[in-house]
Amino acid sequence: MRIVVVNNFYPPRVGGSSHLSDALARGYAARGHEVLVVTAAYGGAPAREGRDGVRIVRLPAVMLPETRFAVSFDLSFASRPSLGRELGQLLDDFRPDVIHQHGQFMDLTWASGAYARRRGIPTLLSVHTRLENPAALYRHAFRTLDATLVAPRLRRYRPRIVVMDAHMRDYITSRYRGGYRDLVPIPVGVDPAWVRGGDAAVGRQLAGVGDAPILLSVGHVIPLRDRVGLVEALPAVLARHPEARLVVAGRVYYDVFLRRAEELGIAYAVRPLGAVPKASIPHLLAAATLESHEQGDGMGTATLEAMAAGVPVVGWGRLDNFPGVPLQDGGEVLLTHRGDVPGLAQRLLRVLDDPDAAREMGERGRALIDAHFTLDRVLDAHLDTFADLLLRR
Secondary structure (H helix, E strand, O other), rough: EEEEEEOOOOOOOOOOHHHHHHHHHHHHHOOOOEEEEEOOOOOOOOOOEEEOOOOOEEEEOOOOOOOOOOOOOOOOEEOOOOOOHHHHHHHHHHHHOOEEEEOOOHHHHHHHHHHHHHHOEEEEEEEEOOOOOOEEEEEEEHHHHHHHHHHHHHHHOEEEEEEEOOOHHHHHHOOOOOOOOOEEEEOOEEOOHOOOOHHHHHHHEEEEEEEEEEEEEOOOHHHHHHOOOHHHHHHHHHOOOOOOOOEEEEEHHHHHHHHHHHHOOOOOEEEEEEEOHHHHHHHHHHHHEEEEEOOOOOOOHHHEEEHOOOOOOOEEOOOOOOOOEOOOEOOOOEEEEEOHHHHHHHHHHHHHHOHHHHHHHHHHHHHHHHOOOOEEEEEEEEHHHHHHHHHHH
């Protein structure tokens, strides 16, 4: 097959969507398919390059200024009067069989969707981020954007949409009704071999906390994943384990958790590392006592990578988060419902108080990833979906 992967976010930009689309593109190529990646220019990355069997084209883009409305993300858009023509020529030259889009609110998704409609190309859309914000003003603004910009564009070409977890399924069915052909459940895939290759000594050096127990939290800090609950649970943890340290590995777009730590007098126990290179994550996981990633709803790539590394995962979330793959609180993970700070603290302490039991839970999580979430299994699911789309074309 000739597969086009479309994502405004792509390495060297870091982030879950960027890393997954890159891994899938390289995986498609390794399986013998022709792959073209269309993305937005970022940093000093070349406009065109080829690596790992993947041809990458980065279109000129404008970086939006960081604002609270954009959650201070470094968003880049390639829209300009000539985009449709240039993209159309690029794709016509490649002659795609299928298009795999990432991100429902990005301009390259909309432009490639328009192309797919004109040419009758089957399209799969992976929705990675929900347009949501806890602040009332922004919450209403995002709902309006979904209703007036995103949903109408999806209805024009009606892609099949990947459902990565239960929260995303609920979001898609409520916001984009009529904007998709159907839904297919495919979880986020991870590469266990890569994430298990860390050096604990290097990770501790990166964290800068000596021999202290590390409560690692991986991922960018945004309003939906603000780490405030984790900070509010920290005093109870420090009362029993005063040497413990919360290490946040990810760019801080939303710093309320740092201000809350100051208010609680525990800022000394919180260490934000900022954005770290992808290659550093395995080392940090090797050094971590536990990982507590998304202090909101859902569990994403960082959670799965921590489980793949055998690190105990503690957080807020649903035990039915992954359709068809049930979780048990105290089995593969330690979860409580969103907003339950005492419950979160109690689960953090369970890991710190009983290292042997925590190690066993980490091994169960590791086995779960091997059974359901490896990149090979996720690649198989995507390629089966492409084959079905072509059959129904």
